[in-house]
Amino acid sequence: MTDTSPRLTTIELLEAEAIEIIREVAATFERPVMLYSIGKDSSVMAHLAAKAFHPAPLPFPLLHVDTTWKFPEMYAFRDRFAEKIGAEILVHTNAEGVARGANPFTWGSVEYTNVMKTQALLQALSQGRYDAAFGGARRDEEKSRAKERIFSFRDENGRWDPKNQRPELWSLYNTEIHRGESIRVFPLSNWTELDIWQYILMEEIPICELYFAKERPMVRRHEMWIPYYEDRFVLDEGDKVETVRCRFRTLGCWPLTAAVESSATTIEEIVAETMVARQSERTTRVIDFDQEASMETKKREGYF
Amino acid sequence: MSMVEIEELLRRNEQSDLLRFSTAGSVDDGKSTLIGRLLYDSKSIFEDQLDSVEDASRRLNREGVDLALLMDGLKAEREQGITIDVAYRYFSTPKRRFIIADTPGHEQYTRNMVTGASRASLSIILVDAAKGMSTQSRRHAFIAGLLRIPHVVVVINKMDLVDFSEERFEEIREEFSAFARKLEIGNLQFLPVSALEGDNVVENSERTPWYHGPSLIQLLESVYIAGDQNFIDLRLPIQYVNRPTRDFRGFCGTLASGRIRVGDKVVALPSGKTSRVARIATADGDLPEAGPAQAITICLEDEIDVSRGDMFVTENNQPQIARDMEAMLVWMDDTPLQPNQPYLFRHTTQTVKGTVAELRYVVDPDTLHHSDAQALELNEIGRARLQLYSPLLVDTYRRNRATGSFVMIDPLTHRTVAAGMISQIGRTGATDPQAEAPTSKNITRHRGAVPPERRHELLGQKPATLWFTGLSGAGKSTVGFALEKRLMDMGHACYVLDGDNIRHGLNRDLGFSPQERSENIRRIAEVARLMNDAGVIVITAFIAPYCEDRDRAREIIGEGFFEVFVDAPIEVCEQRDPKGLYEKARKGQIAEFTGVSAPYEAPQSPEVHLHTDRDALEASVDRLVEALRDRGLLPRS
Numbered sequence: 032m033t034d035t036s037p038r039l040t041t042i043e044l045l046e047a048e049a050i051e052i053i054r055e056v057a058a059t060f061e062r063p064v065m066l067y068s069i070g071k072d073s074s075v076m077a078h079l080a081a082k083a084f085h086p087a088p089l090p091f092p093l094l095h096v097d098t099t100w101k102f103p104e105m106y107a108f109r110d111r112f113a114e115k116i117g118a119e120i121l122v123h124t125n126a127e128g129v130a131r132g133a134n135p136f137t138w139g140s141v142e143y144t145n146v147m148k149t150q151a152l153l154q155a156l157s158q159g160r161y162d163a164a165f166g167g168a169r170r171d172e173e174k175s176r177a178k179e180r181i182f183s184f185r186d187e188n189g190r191w192d193p194k195n196q197r198p199e200l201w202s203l204y205n206t207e208i209h210r211g212e213s214i215r216v217f218p219l220s221n222w223t224e225l226d227i228w229q230y231i232l233m234e235e236i237p238i239c240e241l242y243f244a245k246e247r248p249m250v251r252r253h254e255m256w257i258p259y260y261e262d263r264f265v266l267d268e269g270d271k272v273e274t275v276r277c278r279f280r281t282l283g284c285w286p287l288t289a290a291v292e293s294s295a296t297t298i299e300e301i302v303a304e305t306m307v308a309r310q311s312e313r314t315t316r317v318i319d320f321d322q323e324a325s326m327e328t329k330k331r332e333g334y335f
Numbered sequence: 336m337s338m339v340e341i342e343e344l345l346r347r348n349e350q351s352d353l354l355r356f357s358t359a360g361s362v363d364d365g366k367s368t369l370i371g372r373l374l375y376d377s378k379s380i381f382e383d384q385l386d387s388v389e390d391a392s393r394r395l396n397r398e399g400v401d402l403a404l405l406m407d408g409l410k411a412e413r414e415q416g417i418t419i420d421v422a423y424r425y426f427s428t429p430k431r432r433f434i435i436a437d438t439p440g441h442e443q444y445t446r447n448m449v450t451g452a453s454r455a456s457l458s459i460i461l462v463d464a465a466k467g468m469s470t471q472s473r474r475h476a477f478i479a480g481l482l483r484i485p486h487v488v489v490v491i492n493k494m495d496l497v498d499f500s501e502e503r504f505e506e507i508r509e510e511f512s513a514f515a516r517k518l519e520i521g522n523l524q525f526l527p528v529s530a531l532e533g534d535n536v537v538e539n540s541e542r543t544p545w546y547h548g549p550s551l552i553q554l555l556e557s558v559y560i561a562g563d564q565n566f567i568d569l570r571l572p573i574q575y576v577n578r579p580t581r582d583f584r585g586f587c588g589t590l591a592s593g594r595i596r597v598g599d600k601v602v603a604l605p606s607g608k609t610s611r612v613a614r615i616a617t618a619d620g621d622l623p624e625a626g627p628a629q630a631i632t633i634c635l636e637d638e639i640d641v642s643r644g645d646m647f648v649t650e651n652n653q654p655q656i657a658r659d660m661e662a663m664l665v666w667m668d669d670t671p672l673q674p675n676q677p678y679l680f681r682h683t684t685q686t687v688k689g690t691v692a693e694l695r696y697v698v699d700p701d702t703l704h705h706s707d708a709q710a711l712e713l714n715e716i717g718r719a720r721l722q723l724y725s726p727l728l729v730d731t732y733r734r735n736r737a738t739g740s741f742v743m744i745d746p747l748t749h750r751t752v753a754a755g756m757i758s759q760i761g762r763t764g765a766t767d768p769q770a771e772a773p774t775s776k777n778i779t780r781h782r783g784a785v786p787p788e789r790r791h792e793l794l795g796q797k798p799a800t801l802w803f804t805g806l807s808g809a810g811k812s813t814v815g816f817a818l819e820k821r822l823m824d825m826g827h828a829c830y831v832l833d834g835d836n837i838r839h840g841l842n843r844d845l846g847f848s849p850q851e852r853s854e855n856i857r858r859i860a861e862v863a864r865l866m867n868d869a870g871v872i873v874i875t876a877f878i879a880p881y882c883e884d885r886d887r888a889r890e891i892i893g894e895g896f897f898e899v900f901v902d903a904p905i906e907v908c909e910q911r912d913p914k915g916l917y918e919k920a921r922k923g924q925i926a927e928f929t930g931v932s933a934p935y936e937a938p939q940s941p942e943v944h945l946h947t948d949r950d951a952l953e954a955s956v957d958r959l960v961e962a963l964r965d966r967g968l969l970p971r972s
Contacts (some may be wrong), residue, residue: 038561039628041353041432050630051574051589058575058643058684083587083630085618087579170423177422196420197751198446198667200453202589203681203742207749221434223425229348303341 042233045226049076049218050083051202052181053165056216057083057090059206060163063216064156067093067113067120069105070282071238072167074112075227076219078236080165081116092119094164096155098147099124100135100284102258108239115237123155135286136265144287149332153189156213163206163214171223175330181220187211191330224305232298242301244278244293255289280305347429354560357436357451357484359475360461365492369461369530370424370437373552376537377426421451430556445700445714446667448478449754453740456560457486459551464503464527465496468510470701476511477700480518481663481716481756483732485563487515487523488554494543495529501545516940517703517894519886522558526551564627568730569593569601570654570738571647572683577632585616585632586641591683591737593649595633596624601647603639604728605656610635644685646728654730654738658723661695661759663732665716668745668752672711672719678752682727682741689723696893703894705864711753718758718890732756733883758890761850790870796827797968798867800860800892801959804879804938805901806930807916808908810947810955811876814901817956818874825960827969829872832859847927853884860888867895872968880935897966899959900941903948905930 039047056063065080067073080089093113113120125133128146135143156164170177180196182204197205208214219227231238248259250270259272264286266272277290278301295301360366424435436451438444452458460475462468479487489511497503508525515523526535527543528551534540535550549557570591577585595601599612614634615622625631633647648654666672674691696705697717711717732739743753791797801818803811815831822829838845842858845851856879863873879885889896908930909917920928927933943962945955963969 038352038564039626040349041351042349044353044628047589047628047630054575054587054630055684082618084577085616085632086583087577171425177424178420193420198450198742198754199751200450200742200754201737201740202454203683203740205681205742205744205749205751207679207744209749221423221425225348229345232345233349299338299341299345302345303338306341306344 042226042229045222046079046082046230048202048221049079052204052216052218053080053083055204055206056163056165056214060214062159062161063091063163063165064094064121064159064161065089065091065118065165066152066167067095067109068167068282069095069101069109069112069239070167071231071242072169072219072222072227074236074238075222075230076165076167077112077116077118078234079218081118089116089118092121094121094123094155094159094161096148096152097122097124098133098151098284099129100147100263100286102239102241102282102285102288103260104241105239105282108237112237121155121159123151123158125151125154134263135284140287145332147284156189161213162208163216165216165218167219168217169222169224169227170217170220179217179220179330181217182206183215183217184208185213185215189213190332191215193331225302228298228302228305232302239282241279241282243297244276244295246274246276247290248272249275249277249290256292257289258285260285348427348432351427351430351432352560353432353434354457354555354558355434355436355455356457356459356555357438357448357455358459358461359438359448359452359471359478360492361463361469361471364461364463364471365530366437366461369459369490369492369528369536369551370435372530372533372536373435374424374426376533377428377552421447428552428556433555445474445478445665445716446754448475449482449665449667452478452482452484453754455482455484456563457488457555457558458484459488459490461490461492462507462511464491464493464507467507468514472511473514474700476515476518476520477698477703477716480515480520481665483519483521483736483756485521485560486558487520488551489523489525490528490530490551491525492528492530494527494534495532499527499529499534499540499542501543504546516942517889517896524548524554526554565592565735566594566626567592568652568735569595569647569649570683570730570735571595571601571631571633572685572728572738573641573643573645573647574684576642583634584638585634586647587630587632588647588684589630590625590627592627592735593652594624594626595631595647597621600650601633601635602650602653603641604646604648604653605726606640606645608639609650610637610639612636644683646683648728654728654735655760656726657729657760658689658726659721659760659762660723660729660757661718661720662741662755662757663716664691664711664719664743665754666711666713666752667754668750669713670745670752671713672753674710677724677746679744679746680721680723680727680741680755681744682729683738685727686744687723687725687727688746689721689725691719692722693720695719698893705891705893721755729757729760731758731760733758733886759887787868787870794828794870795970796870796872797895798870798872799895799897799963799966799968800863800867800873800875800888801897801899802863802879802885802888802892803874803876803899803901804885804941806903806905806908806935807878807928808911808913809901809903810911810945810952811878811901813952814945814947814955814959815874815876817952818959821956821960822872825969827872828870829874830866831874831876832863833876837862852881853887856884856888857891860891863888864892867892872963878929878935880929880933882936882938885938897943897962898938898941900938900944902937902944902946907948 125147133143133146168176180199184197249256250259256275278293279290295304358366422437426433438448438451458479462472491504491507504527527546528535534542537550537552539550571588573586573588575587577587597612602609612633613636615625616632677688677690680687680689695718697708697715698705730738739757741755742751745752805811812833819829819831842855845855866873919925920931929935964971
């Protein structure tokens, strides 16, 4: 992006805005950290961070909150990616949850997500004494995100109060907090899914192989394709393992992530699919519609 | 979709430009329906989102699919049926990308409206065709003007309820335009729309054959926004210093305005040290130059001390380094403004402490009336005098949105309590620093027991200030005194302020430097305002050559300000030359004489434009009396 035509394009403006936000955090907070979920959006965010501080390395670490139920392909990709952009990667797991045998099959997704994601995240942030945490969420993903600030205040318990958000004007961000409080920062707030793919294509950002179509073993549940991993999948009566040519639009804990049938093996083909997709991407996330006003409730509790 | 189409889509998306706009409307103006319609018709709504809206529509017993429900994000809002915060929406057409800041129109949520509008290049204001202009419509227009949004589009919605009547449309258009003339709104356009039925949203409606303008989408796609950027004034606030090794020292920041090129000489403020740009470094390689909104890293040729909060500018175009300034404040917190208490002021990449030394007035956005107040409360808008403990590098908001804006933060609760727009820089009010600390706690403004309406009734008139402007010799005093006589004959109380009664008394301490001219105008405006408060119609007859000064007078005087351009070609004025001044100026005996050796900035949209070279004196006076009647200031006889 070396063009200096009079008016920046949308993508150039979004890139500049994200870089400004990321630099602002580095300049004003003592202990920032960047949440890295291994998904395409957080890879784009980490790539932007690398650009923001070029030629210096990232002045903060990446943090992966590991539920131990991520796809095996994701762990391998995570370590390669961090090395490639020259970032330190920290991994945190809720050890107590593991000891209690937390799993998405017998616990149910609500309780499991609370313990292994929300609680784990809060533990990691408080143990690391992080005062600012970047997340890769976009406002076009989900309706409660559409109202969240770019610099989103969290109280001592990591909670979000949607009714009591700080007004955010121009590009003047309020970075003032007391000890124990924190800010969640969303540099990709104004990006759309198409922008993310476009940018991955333009900047040649590596993404996990699970986004590309391949024949994979799957189990059909609630009209969704759930990936089958022999060693940990708890089959119910009547479950049938089938081979399906498919890919994933979002990545999370595999038992909670549905695949879409697809033959897309290039970014362009994925974009083609995205454009004709008449279902928004979060329908492939099981946790989003397991409670009334699901995301808002989780966010109030401290989830990203 | 074929791969050729995908490549075309990606190419278009890669090159598309971006329009950020805000929307405002009262609860029932159909704003959510309009946005729902924009998203729906531009195919930006996914099936599952539509399904859940259909479900919700059924559950809430709404008729058909209520597109408004797409907009109501939060659970509480769905229950209450109102939108309570700013929501951001995204859509695109083949021509352009859009970000909508959807802001609520409910009266108590001014703060959200200001928040949503702060980054907008365009604002859509909805008016219900059946109900006409409301308090909120005026409030929205006021805020659009206050935030200097370059383009304002008034959507007169629910045209289906008034049978697509052109007459009704024109009626609302005229009412709105009359109000907007008192504000600073650049490009104002009107559209007849039915959001519910889709008329003039995407395509021109057959039901409004009398309307020849673009549909809303066509307008959004074509409005020219490239000119809204400031390429002239280099302002690079330093955000972060990047120093990974001894050999690399980069100053990172986002260009607030202006351009910067390799080799350019830059001045680092506040130190004033200079150097040249050695590199504009990015991860994609060095750039030869950069422009507004780009996030860049600058390396200099010399080692000079620069840190966060400093600013790179050019030698002959600099912001002011100031601790004293006046600003319009929009109060956003439940706890009212506490004058003389410390606040944090966040401006560009700098945060300083300071106080509000004086609240000068509060504006009623509905009537534009200015009134004295001791405190600024939630959702109130007022002008205040600031005293900062450390200087900031500022421009007026009019000149530069980025370096003229700030937010105020409570130092204890850390809440964002106000948005501020700098309207004037430097010490204002009395020039004597002793007198400036007025503010002393023993002086409080006394509020009389007589409401303005009683004065209006007694005098049979509503007060106004007819602010005459024009070249020397254009006929300001002649027309002014003739009008005064006519009004007195009609039984109205009025008074002419001119050079003789002001410069010889109240303002005899002032000379003719730009600062003193400016102070001269300020005092005249304050006197006019006091006389208006007393119920008297005021006519001012001064050259008042600068738009900025007249705009300040408009701000001080408020709703009663009435600009009259007394116009005559300079050759005519020079021929008249009643005081022999042109002759002296031409001989160089008077410096900075307007029209000869100093500029005259003609008003862009005066309420009345008189041509004294063509029109007879009596005809000009008739026109002014008629204009006062049109405004409802004088009764129809």
